[in-house]
Amino acid sequence: MSDAETNEAEVILETKGICRSYFRGTEVPVLRGVDLEVRRGEMVAIVGASGCGKSTLLHVMGTLDVPDAGEVWWRGKKIDHRKRRACDRFRNESVGYVFQFYHLLPELNALENVMLPALIRESIFTYWTRRRGIRKRAEELMERVGLGHRMDHRPAHLSGGELQRAAIARSLLGDPELLLADEPTGNLDAETGEGIIQLLCELSRDENLSIVLVTHDAELAKRTDRVLRLVQGALIEEGADDVLPVAGHLDESPSSMAC
Amino acid sequence: MYKHLLCSRYLTTRYIALFSVVSVMLGVTTMIVVNSVMGGFRQRMLERLHGILSDVIVESTTMDGFRHPDEIMSRINAAVGDKIEAMTPAIEVFGMLHFQNNGLGQTFTRPVRLVGVDPKGRAAVGEFGDHLLNADNSKDPSFELRADGKEWREKNADLFDPKFGVPKAGSIIGYQIATFRGSNMFEDQFLIRPGQEVVITTVTAGRKPEPVSDRLVVVDHFRSDMSEYDSNYVFMPLKELQERRRMGDAVTAIQIKLKDEADSPAVVGALRAALPPTFFHVQTWEDKQGPLLQAVKVEAAILNIILFFIIAVAGFGILAIFYMIVYEKTRDIGILKALGASNVGVMNIFLGYGFILGLVGSVFGVILGVSITLNINEIEETIYKWTGLELFPPDIYYFKEIPAQLDPMTVVWIVAGALFIAAAASVLPAIRASKLRPVEALRYE
Numbered sequence: 001m002s003d004a005e006t007n008e009a010e011v012i013l014e015t016k017g018i019c020r021s022y023f024r025g026t027e028v029p030v031l032r033g034v035d036l037e038v039r040r041g042e043m044v045a046i047v048g049a050s051g052c053g054k055s056t057l058l059h060v061m062g063t064l065d066v067p068d069a070g071e072v073w074w075r076g077k078k079i080d081h082r083k084r085r086a087c088d089r090f091r092n093e094s095v096g097y098v099f100q101f102y103h104l105l106p107e108l109n110a111l112e113n114v115m116l117p118a119l120i121r122e123s124i125f126t127y128w129t130r131r132r133g134i135r136k137r138a139e140e141l142m143e144r145v146g147l148g149h150r151m152d153h154r155p156a157h158l159s160g161g162e163l164q165r166a167a168i169a170r171s172l173l174g175d176p177e178l179l180l181a182d183e184p185t186g187n188l189d190a191e192t193g194e195g196i197i198q199l200l201c202e203l204s205r206d207e208n209l210s211i212v213l214v215t216h217d218a219e220l221a222k223r224t225d226r227v228l229r230l231v232q233g234a235l236i237e238e239g240a241d242d243v244l245p246v247a248g249h250l251d252e253s254p255s256s257m258a259c
Numbered sequence: 260m261y262k263h264l265l266c267s268r269y270l271t272t273r274y275i276a277l278f279s280v281v282s283v284m285l286g287v288t289t290m291i292v293v294n295s296v297m298g299g300f301r302q303r304m305l306e307r308l309h310g311i312l313s314d315v316i317v318e319s320t321t322m323d324g325f326r327h328p329d330e331i332m333s334r335i336n337a338a339v340g341d342k343i344e345a346m347t348p349a350i351e352v353f354g355m356l357h358f359q360n361n362g363l364g365q366t367f368t369r370p371v372r373l374v375g376v377d378p379k380g381r382a383a384v385g386e387f388g389d390h391l392l393n394a395d396n397s398k399d400p401s402f403e404l405r406a407d408g409k410e411w412r413e414k415n416a417d418l419f420d421p422k423f424g425v426p427k428a429g430s431i432i433g434y435q436i437a438t439f440r441g442s443n444m445f446e447d448q449f450l451i452r453p454g455q456e457v458v459i460t461t462v463t464a465g466r467k468p469e470p471v472s473d474r475l476v477v478v479d480h481f482r483s484d485m486s487e488y489d490s491n492y493v494f495m496p497l498k499e500l501q502e503r504r505r506m507g508d509a510v511t512a513i514q515i516k517l518k519d520e521a522d523s524p525a526v527v528g529a530l531r532a533a534l535p536p537t538f539f540h541v542q543t544w545e546d547k548q549g550p551l552l553q554a555v556k557v558e559a560a561i562l563n564i565i566l567f568f569i570i571a572v573a574g575f576g577i578l579a580i581f582y583m584i585v586y587e588k589t590r591d592i593g594i595l596k597a598l599g600a601s602n603v604g605v606m607n608i609f610l611g612y613g614f615i616l617g618l619v620g621s622v623f624g625v626i627l628g629v630s631i632t633l634n635i636n637e638i639e640e641t642i643y644k645w646t647g648l649e650l651f652p653p654d655i656y657y658f659k660e661i662p663a664q665l666d667p668m669t670v671v672w673i674v675a676g677a678l679f680i681a682a683a684a685s686v687l688p689a690i691r692a693s694k695l696r697p698v699e700a701l702r703y704e
Binding site for chain 2: 064065085088089097099105107112116117119120121122123170
């Protein structure tokens with residue numbers, strides 16, 4: 001996505017002054033008034049040192065965590081983190097999650113894991129009437145991520161790359177507009193990670209999907225539309241050149257030392 | 260939908276939870292078997308007591324009895340005649356029984372209850388005939404000496420003094436009075452057989468009771484399989500006992516069989532109004548055996564409470580295993596919540612899982628319990644053959660076989676209780692799972 005296109009696209013998610021602290025013997029502020037806009041079809045990378053609050057910000061954006069102060073807006077409507085049902089529905093229908101450790105349920109096979117958001121959404125009765133459509137969509141996504149031949153396999157029988165591809169397919173089942181990815185290549189070797197990066201880029205480009213990803217992977221960050229560095233609890237937008245690591249790792253860039 | 264899918268998957272993949280299934284199954288099985296055996300005992304005992312006692316009993320408040328029983332029976336007929344099928348007078352008094360066993364060369368003297376009856380009348384109001392060992396007497400109860408008794412007397416004629424002749428009156432002796440079984444014996448040994456003679460001693464009726472004795476010939480044995488009766492009762496003809504006790508036509512009881520047993524309370528009420536309570540005590544057979552029946556009922560209730568703790572223990576097993584599973588599944592719970600599962604939905608997974616474990620355990624428990632109950636005597640026999648251990652000695656329990664009776668409603672209650680406990684045991688772990696914060700759950704490794 002070009003800069004011009006990015007600026008013209010509609011803002012789908014916005015955070016205003018997000019603050020979040022943790023109590024670790026004493027109050028430790030992690031996010032100190034984070035403002036962020038994510039536009040339709042945009043791919044944003046959030047980088048920063050370990051423990052600086054990247055994942056926390058992602059969790060607040062996806063309503064998994066509740067901010068101490070600040071607001072999250074979705075398509076012009078403020079999200080109330082205290083309304084559990086609305087947040088559950090938001091996570092199920094509007095957002096897709098991808099985690100560093102894949103997080104597939106070991107009791108279900110790959111296809112069932114991909115179908116899981118729909119299984120959560122549908123009651124036993126509505127599922128019965130829509131089961132063919134759900135299954136067909138899940139199979140399409142499995143094919144899309146290159147796992148058409150591994151549908152019946154349990155997670156224990158899949159490689160790391162396959163697990164992450166299945167997790168991405170799962171996150172896409174509800175046709176979300178926003179994908180939140182927490183270090184999606186963090187647990188993969190370089191070659192497998194490259195495959196995942198390519199897949200995410202294709203999805204953003206082809207499906208016009210917004211992706212916010214937290215990463216330490218310079219290669220991945222380099223290929224996003226924007227890179228934001230979390231420093232002392234606030235986001236700083238960086239130019240593409242700035243994020244290129246000195247020794248291949250983003251945490252080693254000078255600005256990360258301040259976090 | 261995910262709740263059902265995960266419940267079924269946990270059931271087939273979490274093998275540790277199968278221990279809960281086994282404990283529920285064993286609890287349900289034990290409760291079904293014990294309840295069936297106790298229910299069988301109770302039912303058999305009720306049938307026996309009912310058969311011996313008849314539906315309603317009008318008793319004299321004194322051992323001297325009441326005179327003119329025909330007139331009393333007319334008054335009973337006038338009050339509730341339309342509900343009566345049969346009735347018969349009887350005398351029941353304490354006495355002593357004395358006899359000699361020639362084989363052992365020993366004499367026996369025992370306290371007994373002497374019952375004077377009209378055998379046909381007694382058979383009409385209860386199951387008197389069914390409890391007599393001689394087949395002829397079972398069909399047509401009588402105090403006449405039958406073929407077996409006559410034969411025995413002919414063979415052992417030298418034991419009797421011919422000048423005394425055959426005693427005029429016959430008697431039917433309780434089976435336990437007439438037999439014994441040694442510790443290494445497999446069959447009962449008869450101390451006294453039909454054809455032999457006994458001496459009974461009782462007291463006369465009237466102001467000053469005086470002891471009276473007479474010889475009687477044993478004509479049969481009475482076996483109800485109720486120890487209380489078989490070890491105490493000696494039956495003799497009503498008229499003979501009236502004569503010995505110098506009672507005239509007096510009797511101590513009138514036994515009544517009703518057309519419909521359900522009318523018993525109404526009949527008792529009507530007769531209490533019709534007969535003066537100073538002389539007559541009217542009660543149903545259940546009233547008469549009230550303390551015994553109540554004791555059995557209380558015993559069954561207490562046993563059920565104790566046995567229910569077995570299932571409660573299984574419940575604690577489910578609780579412990581579920582806590583472990585929730586702990587183990589913390590990250591999965593986080594994933595489910597991240598994908599939009601509600602707290603209630605997550606809670607329902609574990610509640611449903613507990614319920615299914617209880618259901619599966621109960622189904623297997625019912626199958627096993629019913630199978631054991633239906634084949635309990637064969638199982639007892641097999642154990643006896645293999646180990647020599649007699650689980651159900653007839654001389655103690657006094658039934659030839661274990662009288663198990665399966666009550667479907669009892670099974671339903673046991674299953675309902677097991678399901679309730681299984682579901683209740685999973686409540687705490689389910690609440691804990693639902694309260695897990697997704698962020699912390701996902702961070703859990």
